[in-house]
Amino acid sequence: MTNNLKLKCKICGHESTQLHRHIVLSHKISIKQYKEKYNVEKVNIGWSKGLTKETDERVAKYGRAKAGRKITLEQKSKQSKSFKKYLKTHKHPSSGLQRTDLMKEKIRKKLLGGKQSKETSIKKSISMTKLFINKKIKPNTKFKHGHFFSKLNNKEFYYRSSYELEAYKLLDDDDAQSIIKSWDVECLKIVYVDENKQLRYTVPDIFVEYKSGKKQLIECKNSWRLKDRRTQLKIEATKKYCDENGIVFSIWTEKELGII
DSSP: OOOOOOEEOTTTOOEESBOHHHHHHHHOOOHHHHHHHHTOSOSBOOTTTTOOTTTOHHHHHHHHHHTTOOOOHHHHHHHHHHHHHHHHHOBOTTTOOBOOHHHHHHHHHHHTTOOOOHHHHHHHHHHHHHHHHTTOOOOOTTSOOEEEEETTTTEEEEESSHHHHHHHHHHHSHHHHTTEEEEEESOOOEEEEOTTSOEEEEOOSEEEEETTSOEEEEEEOOGGGGGSHHHHHHHHHHHHHHHHHTOEEEEEOHHHHTOO
16 A cells, blocks of 8 residues: 655645645745645645555554664754754754744743743643653652662652652651551642642642551652742642641651751
Protein backbone atom coordinates (compact mmCIF):
# COMPACT_ATOMS: atom_id res chain seq x y z
CA MET A 1 0.00 0.00 0.00
CA THR A 2 1.40 3.43 -0.94
CA ASN A 3 0.31 7.00 -0.35
CA ASN A 4 0.03 8.88 -3.67
CA LEU A 5 -1.78 11.97 -2.39
CA LYS A 6 -0.09 15.27 -3.32
CA LEU A 7 -0.82 18.98 -2.94
CA LYS A 8 -0.23 21.58 -5.65
CA CYS A 9 1.40 24.94 -4.93
CA LYS A 10 -1.01 27.76 -5.79
CA ILE A 11 1.90 29.99 -6.84
CA CYS A 12 3.96 27.83 -9.22
CA GLY A 13 2.13 24.52 -9.51
CA HIS A 14 4.81 22.45 -7.78
CA GLU A 15 3.38 19.20 -6.40
CA SER A 16 4.41 17.57 -3.14
CA THR A 17 3.05 15.98 0.03
CA GLN A 18 5.12 18.53 2.01
CA LEU A 19 4.67 22.05 0.59
CA HIS A 20 5.68 24.04 3.68
CA ARG A 21 9.43 24.10 2.97
CA HIS A 22 8.84 24.80 -0.74
CA ILE A 23 6.57 27.77 0.05
CA VAL A 24 8.91 29.30 2.59
CA LEU A 25 12.21 28.72 0.74
CA SER A 26 11.08 29.25 -2.87
CA HIS A 27 8.50 32.01 -2.48
CA LYS A 28 9.77 33.68 0.72
CA ILE A 29 6.38 33.99 2.40
CA SER A 30 5.15 32.50 5.64
CA ILE A 31 2.72 29.59 5.76
CA LYS A 32 0.15 31.83 7.45
CA GLN A 33 0.38 34.41 4.64
CA TYR A 34 0.08 31.67 2.01
CA LYS A 35 -2.99 30.13 3.64
CA GLU A 36 -4.73 33.50 3.99
CA LYS A 37 -3.90 34.69 0.45
CA TYR A 38 -4.91 31.48 -1.35
CA ASN A 39 -7.59 30.33 1.11
CA VAL A 40 -6.13 26.88 1.75
CA GLU A 41 -6.38 24.86 4.96
CA LYS A 42 -3.28 22.66 4.79
CA VAL A 43 0.10 22.65 3.08
CA ASN A 44 1.25 19.19 4.17
CA ILE A 45 -0.01 15.64 3.87
CA GLY A 46 1.74 13.15 6.11
CA TRP A 47 3.55 10.67 3.90
CA SER A 48 2.39 7.90 6.21
CA LYS A 49 -1.29 8.95 6.27
CA GLY A 50 -3.37 5.79 6.01
CA LEU A 51 -0.32 3.52 6.32
CA THR A 52 0.59 1.19 9.19
CA LYS A 53 3.69 -0.79 10.12
CA GLU A 54 1.80 -3.93 9.13
CA THR A 55 1.06 -2.68 5.59
CA ASP A 56 4.11 -0.55 4.76
CA GLU A 57 7.77 -1.39 5.43
CA ARG A 58 8.77 2.30 5.52
CA VAL A 59 6.53 2.92 8.54
CA ALA A 60 7.85 -0.19 10.28
CA LYS A 61 11.47 0.78 9.52
CA TYR A 62 10.96 4.32 10.83
CA GLY A 63 9.41 2.99 14.04
CA ARG A 64 12.30 0.58 14.63
CA ALA A 65 14.87 3.32 14.01
CA LYS A 66 13.18 5.77 16.38
CA ALA A 67 12.71 3.30 19.26
CA GLY A 68 15.25 3.94 22.00
CA ARG A 69 17.03 6.65 20.04
CA LYS A 70 18.98 9.15 22.14
CA ILE A 71 20.21 12.64 21.25
CA THR A 72 23.99 12.94 21.40
CA LEU A 73 25.82 15.76 23.18
CA GLU A 74 26.92 17.08 19.78
CA GLN A 75 23.30 17.24 18.59
CA LYS A 76 22.22 18.97 21.81
CA SER A 77 25.01 21.54 21.37
CA LYS A 78 23.99 22.17 17.76
CA GLN A 79 20.33 22.63 18.74
CA SER A 80 21.31 24.99 21.56
CA LYS A 81 23.46 27.16 19.26
CA SER A 82 20.70 27.26 16.65
CA PHE A 83 18.11 28.32 19.23
CA LYS A 84 20.37 31.01 20.73
CA LYS A 85 21.02 32.42 17.25
CA TYR A 86 17.28 32.43 16.58
CA LEU A 87 16.61 34.35 19.80
CA LYS A 88 19.15 37.02 18.79
CA THR A 89 18.17 37.44 15.13
CA HIS A 90 14.54 36.26 15.19
CA LYS A 91 15.20 34.47 11.90
CA HIS A 92 13.95 30.93 11.31
CA PRO A 93 16.97 28.53 11.27
CA SER A 94 16.05 26.87 7.95
CA SER A 95 13.97 29.46 6.06
CA GLY A 96 15.75 32.61 7.21
CA LEU A 97 12.43 34.46 7.41
CA GLN A 98 12.30 37.34 9.89
CA ARG A 99 9.78 37.06 12.69
CA THR A 100 7.17 39.81 12.98
CA ASP A 101 7.25 42.38 15.77
CA LEU A 102 4.17 40.72 17.28
CA MET A 103 5.94 37.36 17.46
CA LYS A 104 9.07 38.99 18.91
CA GLU A 105 6.98 40.54 21.67
CA LYS A 106 5.33 37.19 22.45
CA ILE A 107 8.72 35.48 22.70
CA ARG A 108 10.13 38.30 24.84
CA LYS A 109 7.22 38.10 27.28
CA LYS A 110 7.49 34.32 27.49
CA LEU A 111 11.22 34.42 28.23
CA LEU A 112 10.74 37.13 30.85
CA GLY A 113 8.04 35.15 32.58
CA GLY A 114 5.12 36.96 31.01
CA LYS A 115 1.70 36.62 32.59
CA GLN A 116 -0.24 33.54 31.54
CA SER A 117 -3.95 33.47 30.92
CA LYS A 118 -6.13 32.07 33.68
CA GLU A 119 -7.06 29.06 31.52
CA THR A 120 -3.40 28.27 30.71
CA SER A 121 -2.40 28.57 34.35
CA ILE A 122 -5.13 26.17 35.48
CA LYS A 123 -4.25 23.64 32.76
CA LYS A 124 -0.57 23.70 33.75
CA SER A 125 -1.43 23.32 37.42
CA ILE A 126 -3.67 20.31 36.72
CA SER A 127 -1.01 18.76 34.47
CA MET A 128 1.75 19.17 37.09
CA THR A 129 -0.52 17.74 39.79
CA LYS A 130 -1.20 14.62 37.69
CA LEU A 131 2.54 14.13 37.20
CA PHE A 132 3.11 14.32 40.96
CA ILE A 133 0.26 11.94 41.76
CA ASN A 134 1.43 9.44 39.11
CA LYS A 135 5.08 9.74 40.26
CA LYS A 136 6.21 10.92 36.80
CA ILE A 137 7.52 14.38 37.63
CA LYS A 138 11.20 14.94 36.84
CA PRO A 139 13.51 15.34 39.87
CA ASN A 140 14.69 18.78 40.92
CA THR A 141 18.45 18.23 40.77
CA LYS A 142 19.13 21.24 43.04
CA PHE A 143 18.18 19.07 46.01
CA LYS A 144 19.14 15.61 47.18
CA HIS A 145 16.91 13.01 45.54
CA GLY A 146 16.68 9.26 45.12
CA HIS A 147 14.75 6.19 46.25
CA PHE A 148 13.99 4.89 49.75
CA PHE A 149 12.76 1.37 50.44
CA SER A 150 10.13 1.24 53.17
CA LYS A 151 10.12 -1.97 55.22
CA LEU A 152 6.74 -1.04 56.70
CA ASN A 153 5.07 -0.64 53.31
CA ASN A 154 7.30 -3.15 51.49
CA LYS A 155 7.72 -0.76 48.59
CA GLU A 156 10.03 1.94 47.26
CA PHE A 157 9.33 5.67 47.52
CA TYR A 158 10.97 8.56 45.69
CA TYR A 159 12.27 11.50 47.75
CA ARG A 160 12.91 14.98 46.32
CA SER A 161 14.96 16.46 49.17
CA SER A 162 17.00 15.55 52.23
CA TYR A 163 14.02 16.70 54.32
CA GLU A 164 11.75 14.09 52.75
CA LEU A 165 14.40 11.39 53.15
CA GLU A 166 14.74 12.09 56.88
CA ALA A 167 10.94 12.04 57.22
CA TYR A 168 10.77 8.64 55.50
CA LYS A 169 13.40 7.28 57.90
CA LEU A 170 11.48 8.51 60.94
CA LEU A 171 8.22 7.00 59.70
CA ASP A 172 9.89 3.66 59.01
CA ASP A 173 11.98 3.12 62.13
CA ASP A 174 11.17 0.42 64.73
CA ASP A 175 9.32 2.76 67.09
CA ALA A 176 7.13 4.14 64.28
CA GLN A 177 6.29 0.68 62.96
CA SER A 178 4.70 -0.21 66.29
CA ILE A 179 2.05 2.52 65.93
CA ILE A 180 1.83 3.22 62.17
CA LYS A 181 -0.32 1.06 59.90
CA SER A 182 0.97 2.54 56.62
CA TRP A 183 2.15 5.73 54.94
CA ASP A 184 2.23 7.02 51.36
CA VAL A 185 3.69 10.01 49.50
CA GLU A 186 2.10 12.61 47.21
CA CYS A 187 -1.20 10.76 47.00
CA LEU A 188 -3.68 13.62 47.54
CA LYS A 189 -4.40 16.85 45.68
CA ILE A 190 -5.96 19.86 47.38
CA VAL A 191 -7.44 22.91 45.67
CA TYR A 192 -6.25 26.38 46.67
CA VAL A 193 -6.41 29.93 45.30
CA ASP A 194 -3.04 31.61 44.67
CA GLU A 195 -2.04 35.24 45.21
CA ASN A 196 -3.37 36.12 41.72
CA LYS A 197 -6.80 34.67 42.57
CA GLN A 198 -6.22 31.72 40.25
CA LEU A 199 -7.28 28.16 40.99
CA ARG A 200 -4.37 25.78 41.63
CA TYR A 201 -3.59 22.45 43.28
CA THR A 202 -1.15 21.49 46.02
CA VAL A 203 0.06 17.95 46.72
CA PRO A 204 1.07 17.33 50.37
CA ASP A 205 4.25 15.31 50.89
CA ILE A 206 3.17 12.42 53.15
CA PHE A 207 -0.08 10.79 54.24
CA VAL A 208 0.10 8.59 57.38
CA GLU A 209 -2.50 6.15 58.70
CA TYR A 210 -2.07 4.94 62.30
CA LYS A 211 -3.22 1.65 63.83
CA SER A 212 -5.40 3.67 66.19
CA GLY A 213 -7.36 5.03 63.22
CA LYS A 214 -5.81 8.49 63.31
CA LYS A 215 -4.79 10.01 59.98
CA GLN A 216 -2.09 12.62 59.40
CA LEU A 217 -0.85 14.79 56.54
CA ILE A 218 2.78 15.91 56.74
CA GLU A 219 4.42 18.72 54.78
CA CYS A 220 8.26 18.80 54.81
CA LYS A 221 9.53 22.37 54.44
CA ASN A 222 12.53 24.58 55.18
CA SER A 223 11.53 27.04 57.91
CA TRP A 224 12.48 29.99 55.68
CA ARG A 225 10.04 28.81 53.01
CA LEU A 226 7.17 29.18 55.45
CA LYS A 227 7.45 32.96 54.94
CA ASP A 228 6.64 32.62 51.23
CA ARG A 229 3.13 33.85 50.43
CA ARG A 230 2.26 30.99 48.07
CA THR A 231 3.50 28.42 50.60
CA GLN A 232 1.28 30.06 53.23
CA LEU A 233 -1.75 29.82 50.93
CA LYS A 234 -1.04 26.12 50.31
CA ILE A 235 -0.75 25.49 54.04
CA GLU A 236 -4.00 27.34 54.76
CA ALA A 237 -5.84 25.25 52.16
CA THR A 238 -4.32 22.02 53.48
CA LYS A 239 -5.26 22.90 57.07
CA LYS A 240 -8.84 23.57 55.98
CA TYR A 241 -8.99 20.25 54.12
CA CYS A 242 -7.66 18.39 57.16
CA ASP A 243 -10.11 20.09 59.53
CA GLU A 244 -13.02 19.15 57.24
CA ASN A 245 -11.89 15.52 56.95
CA GLY A 246 -10.73 14.76 60.49
CA ILE A 247 -7.04 14.62 59.60
CA VAL A 248 -4.15 15.93 61.69
CA PHE A 249 -1.93 18.34 59.75
CA SER A 250 1.77 18.77 60.61
CA ILE A 251 4.66 20.75 59.18
CA TRP A 252 8.08 19.16 59.65
CA THR A 253 10.96 21.60 59.35
CA GLU A 254 14.67 21.05 60.07
CA LYS A 255 13.80 21.30 63.79
CA GLU A 256 11.34 18.37 63.77
CA LEU A 257 13.57 16.32 61.46
CA GLY A 258 16.75 16.94 63.42
CA ILE A 259 18.57 18.50 60.47
CA ILE A 260 21.23 21.03 61.46
